[in-house]
Amino acid sequence: MRTGTLFGDFPRDGAEEFVEPLVARGGVRIERIVSTGQASPPGFWYDQDEDEFVVLLAGAARLRFADDRILDLKPGDWVEIPAHVRHRVEETQAEPPTVWLAVHRPAARD
């Protein structure tokens, strides 16, 4: 049995997002992500082979989808992003930091 906290400390020593794998078993990866103002590089789009469920737990962020939909996320907001739905992170709140929980798993065929 393993335990931890999503709102605990994280290293602030870099310009990168902090990504902490919490669980990686049976094809499912659960990650804690702490963003401090980072955004996807210009022109970059995520195009993932896996389904992703992601929830924003602190801070704020704006996602953009390839069909130009915008999603402004506040704490508690979640989104289920099927594999190959192209998206990018337009902005994240730096302070207080933006905390995400992401669940990646093999793309479902149903």
Added chain:
Amino acid sequence: MRTGTLFGDFPRDGAEEFVEPLVARGGVRIERIVSTGQASPPGFWYDQDEDEFVVLLAGAARLRFADDRILDLKPGDWVEIPAHVRHRVEETQAEPPTVWLAVHRPAARD
């Protein structure tokens, strides 16, 4: 693409916990649970065939494991409970309500 919020309203019309399935694809079930003071019945133990990752996002709760370990959860605290690790919910905070996010998936063999 589906969206929602974990901190939104929930029906308060019963004595039961509110369980909202968010995702059920590819063998993975992600649920939002809102507890308002409920606890496991006396003598009851969860003994699950699946692995469960659960995080408490609001409120407070106390879990007990069959080896008598106690886990007091505050917002942000998560626990990974492998299949067949027996546990029960000793108490949950009623007001403000206790909000959980649970990720169930087939037991890993690694």
